[in-house]
Amino acid sequence: MAKKNSNPSTKIVCPMCGTEFAIPEKTHVAVGIVVGADSGLGTIYPATTGATHAPAPSSQSQKKATEKIEALRKAGVNVDNLFSMKSVSGQEIIARIENGNLSVVSDNDPIFAAIMGRGTVPNRRLFRRWVMAQVFHMLNYKSYRGSKTGFVAALEAKGYKYQWKMVLEEMRVQAKLAAEDPENFTLRNRWFNDGRIIQMGVDYLEQLVAHINKLKVRHCKGVPYVKLGGRNVFTADIQTKVIDPIVKAMIKIGEADTPQKLYSAVNAAVRLIQQWWFTNDACMSQAFKDAYKGAGAYFTMQNLILFHGASFKNGCIKLGQKKSLAMLENKAHEYATSQEGWRLFGVMKKLIADSGINIGKKMEEWRK
Incomplete structure (x- = not known):
């Protein structure tokens, strides 16, 4: 009597419509995954049983599994349990092993839903991954002489000018997101908003006044003046020509009732700041550092x-x-x-520890 094969034959069946995909007698596997329309990974045409032919993909849409893996790996997607299988027609289909079971990955798979449904490709997803990469890099920061280490040291090493350039760019992006992606706008505006920027402005004014008070007072025909921003300013005019316009610019920021108006108001304020005293010798605003920590920790944890x-x-x-x-x-x-974004940074460190994530190894993965 012939011995029965204890291993059942392998079938790949669509869980939605019941279509059975044709697979060869023997095959090989390589890591891979497929994403949806705007992922840039092309179109997959798996053959089905009983079909005389499968749709022929164009040469432009056909991509190797390794290319798909690379595109997704760079986007930060975990592909450890995903595999590509070659069908009888020579096309690659994507499968996943979970708890020892093999299943085809369809376009409405939860992985794709997490990426596409939340609008994460290419904008939001890549933004979160970029933030995470920056945070990990800054956590491992060590100054040239090794005297300063860690995230705050890395942030301060960027210089005072960075905070205004970064905030201005953030407001520009938020102005666009408000119309195109309101949910993402809300998440980002939570950290960088008019209130934070006004606090940054107050910090700047305090440092500006202290700087002016240290300037050497010169005299022109007996009238005292100082050199500020490459210009000669009479001391009697400092309040009206320098301080008051910046104060009014901050008031405009508080009065802005749309993201677009806020961007314009911040742009005007930054121009004034650049005009009079814009130096990396100034100290970064605590409000900026707190928002930077909060946003960095939030988007990093969301991505993880x-x-x-x-x-x-x-x-x-x-x-x-x-x-x-x-x-x-x-x-x-x-x-x-x-306004305690720094506390969220502590929460992030706990998440990393709880999940056994090795920051160094993650950074090595991204360098490959």
């Missing part, structure tokens, strides 16, 4: 939870993706409201 399997712990129990995201939102709202 969505695409790198990170999860908060309640004791020894992992909360999972949904509960971890909910916890992140609660903490972000709390610390953004209290």
